[in-house]
Amino acid sequence: MKQTLLIFATVIFSISITKGQDTVNPLTEFLLKRGYTFPGTPNPVPDSLRQWPDTLYYNTTYKSKLMGSVTIPFYFSLVNLHTHGITDASFTLTSTVNIGIGYTWFWGDFIFGEDDKVTVNPSVYFGLMANTGLENGLNFKQGGLLTGGFIGVSSFTLFFAYDIINKAPSLGAGGRIDFYSISQKFLHIMGKVHSVRKHKKVAAPIAYE
Numbered sequence: 454m455k456q457t458l459l460i461f462a463t464v465i466f467s468i469s470i471t472k473g474q475d476t477v478n479p480l481t482e483f484l485l486k487r488g489y490t491f492p493g494t495p496n497p498v499p500d501s502l503r504q505w506p507d508t509l510y511y512n513t514t515y516k517s518k519l520m521g522s523v524t525i526p527f528y529f530s531l532v533n534l535h536t537h538g539i540t541d542a543s544f545t546l547t548s549t550v551n552i553g554i555g556y557t558w559f560w561g562d563f564i565f566g567e568d569d570k571v572t573v574n575p576s577v578y579f580g581l582m583a584n585t586g587l588e589n590g591l592n593f594k595q596g597g598l599l600t601g602g603f604i605g606v607s608s609f610t611l612f613f614a615y616d617i618i619n620k621a622p623s624l625g626a627g628g629r630i631d632f633y634s635i636s637q638k639f640l641h642i643m644g645k646v647h648s649v650r651k652h653k654k655v656a657a658p659i660a661y662e
Contacts, residue, residue, distance in 0.1 A: 478662045479637070480569040484509070487642055491661040504645055509565060509659045510652040516562045518644020520573070522634075524557040526582045526603060528612055528627025551599065553584020557631060562649055563640075565659060571637045578605040578629070582612070599623060 489505040490496040557580035583600045601614025612625040632639035
């Protein structure tokens with residue numbers, strides 16, 4: 454367990470360093486890297502191909518077709534299926550800490566705050582991952598080497614994977630640490646962006662700063 458906590462701490466510390474390297478105006482940097490053109494600046498992209506609205510506003514809810522982020526999936530128990538011929542099968546419950554790396558896609562909306570932060574409200578997740586057991590000292594035979602996918606709502610995640618080492622399908626429940634929740638640099642926005650509803654009259658437009 455100490456090894457698990459050490460790895461978690463190392464990952465979070467590394468991402469925190471990245472977050473601490475934000476420029477003076479991280480929201481401007483965030484939008485520029487995602488192809489947004491601020492009003493009054495040249496835009497060579499035709500209107501039909503633009504991903505973003507002409508003007509974005511603070512405290513206004515926006516949606517895109519899909520969002521994504523690198524993620525760290527983890528769970529503490531697995532149900533493994535073992536087959537012994539065509540009609541004979543058995544299940545085993547494995548208690549171990551499994552942690553890995555993956556990518557999650559999700560639906561939801563987001564808001565640009567006047568503090569230059571992007572607040573994301575996700576709904577449903579799905580993704581791909583690969584991980585192994587930690588409590589067994591990264592012993593692939595005991596901890597397994599699993600590849601598969603997951604689906605989830607809020608912080609609950611259901612994993613389905615195949616153990617390449619032990620040759621057994623597995624099912625587990627756990628959670629994720631999505632990198633975008635630590636630093637907005639890791640938030641990927643896919644497809645056209647549109648406002649959920651018309652911005653309020655008091656909402657200030659986001660300007661290049």
